[in-house]
Amino acid sequence: MQYLNKKIYFILFVITFLIVNTSTFSKNNENMYSQKYISNYLSGIISLKNNNNAAAFKYLKEVKSLKKNHNNFNIEFIQTLILLGKFKDAFEFSNDVWSEDRLLFEADLLLGLKYLINQKHSQAIKHFKRLDKTNRYNLPIESFLSNALSAWTYAAEGNEKDSFAAFSKISDRYRNLKLIQKSFLQCYFDFPDTKSTxxxxxxxxxxxxxxxxxxxxxxxxxxxxxxxxxxxxIVARNENNTNLLLKQSENFILTKNEKKIKSFFNCKKTQDNIAEIFYIIATLYSSEKEYKLSNFYLKISLFLNNNFSTNKTLLAENLFYQKKYKESKKIYKSIKLIGPNYSWHASKSLAMILSEEQGEKYSPSDLEKEFKLLLNPNFQDYYELANFYKNRNYFEESIKYYSLALKNIEKGHSLISKILHKRGTSYERIDDWTNAEKDLKDSLKILPDDPHVLNYLAYSWIEKKININEALEMLKEANSLKKNDGYIIDSLGWAYFARSNYIEAEKYLQKAVELMPLDPVINDHYADTLWMLKKNMQARYLWNHVLNLERTEKKLKDDIKKKLIYGVIKNS
Structure with missing residues (x-):
């Protein structure tokens, strides 16, 4: 639905351009009728839609005469300039298109920031107060920005009273943002109760x-x-093992490098405080998968405070999700310089990009070199490395680090059952069934209603032709816990097949194929069942279908070729 809405918006945008600007064309010189002119505009908009900012800028700068009559063009062009880091051009263009009687959020925002940076506070206030008059994105962040930026402009003047007066106008609907701004304002004015806030x-x-x-x-x-x-x-790290900024801060403190923490942010600097506002907005848009708007606000944040280099991590992630791998890699490489924790995070991310780009396997030895730079790895770090190895079929390495994760995790932690499950599946993949079965059973002792573990253990028993009756009951339970899961339904059908109950097997396996029509193993199971029910023509059709599927492994292809000749040999 979100994709359709964006597509409809794009179509309406182009139609609006063509209709609204008919009069524009007639009032300007004949060049505006040219095919090249229209082509540049549409090429620019298509480039924007495809997140190609450099190409968009190339085309849109050729049609800047639209700025007098076409607000949508101005919005897109300003955003493009910011996304490309062309702040000087963005300030100049905003000044060029701004007028008292026309509201343009991006222009007022940038001009307000420009005047604030140049310490022209009254002019900055004028622009910031206009921000709450627009509500174009149906996310009323403009109202918050108007009052928050006004508060910080008064603060920059040293006007504590008006600063807190503007702050008090921020609606309580932004309670969380108000709590943050209150802490920063008190820090800025050096209130004695800043710590308690x-x-x-x-x-x-x-x-x-x-x-x-x-x-x-x-x-x-x-x-x-x-x-x-x-x-x-230290206390925060003990309570939260995943926050990267806190991990790196702990490293800085333990290595007596506290000056790095101080270098990122200074609450006495107005720009640093405002930069955090834009960072928060960027994270909100990113969480909604609105990566373009997220990057727009993030670029402003980094422009105001480029010392807070850890914030570039969000930009690298956004670019990754936009499939802009080259730009994402460049940022991740710069992030590696921050410290060992960010270097480790960046290395994992770069390896993921390599996999996405070319399906390359990242050398385990290269990744371990980065991991060993971590000063005080905890169970979460071991778990992340184990997952990385497991996802790339380095099962023995994954077992090593799952074991270290279990060794370092606190007793009773909610993640223990999951780690046992993952280590158990890694053991199974290297044919160490004794340890695999033990881990899977231990995982179920902790969390007996986990449908995925029930499925994995039960299916493994069926494949090994052991504990068939118990496996069937477990799969019935898994199916009741997680409805319409193709893998679980396939396992349940396969359990009935193992008991020679082919009618029940067909019922479940047919549904599994409907849910996962491109899965080779599920299709093969269904074909085997059809063969046992004397539906040989249908079985052969499905086996041929499996042979043509991309994901079908060589061993399964070889088995199917034999079945096409001899059929299913019972108990084979």
């Missing part, structure tokens, strides 16, 4: 403010309270 923010039970442990530690370091800052980071 940060503590209140971080301790909020309704929302995850884990990231702001970094800003509290940063504030404490600015006050030369190193031990308090260290305690904040």
């Amino acid at each position: 940060f503590d209140e923010l971080i301790g909020d039970k309704d929302y995850n403010f884990t990231r702001y442990n970094f800003f509290l530690a940063n504030y404490l370091l600015s006050k030369e309270k190193k031990e308090e800052a260290k305690k904040v980071i």
